[in-house]
Amino acid sequence: MLNILSALIGLVTLILMIPAVLPLLGALNWILVPIALVGAFIGMLSSKNGGRNFCLIVAAFGALRLFMGGGLL
Template sequence: MFNILSALIGLATLICMIPAVFPLLGALNWLLVPVALFGAFVGLFSAKTGGRNFCLIVAGFGALRLFLGGGIF
């Protein structure tokens, strides 16, 4: 159950990250990366690792976007 919840949190975060790829909307990742990390935390309580790993990938993508944009763009 926690694995499914974690995957849903990761999917919702990934969908919300789509506009954050565009210039001047990258600061949205400051809100979305912690949400993805929360999803990974929820995935820790599951025996399966798919949802947790997906959330970590989503958080890594958002962090990379923040790094490339200098934290603002």
């Protein structure tokens, strides 16, 4: 159950990250990366690790976008 919840959090976060790829909306990742990390923590409490891994990939994508934009863009 926690694995499914973690995967859903990751999916919603990934969908919300789509506009954050556009220029001048990259600061949205400051909100979305911690949400993905909360999803990874919830997935860590599960016996399976698919949802956790998905959330970590989503968080890494958001962090990479922040790094490429200099933290603001």
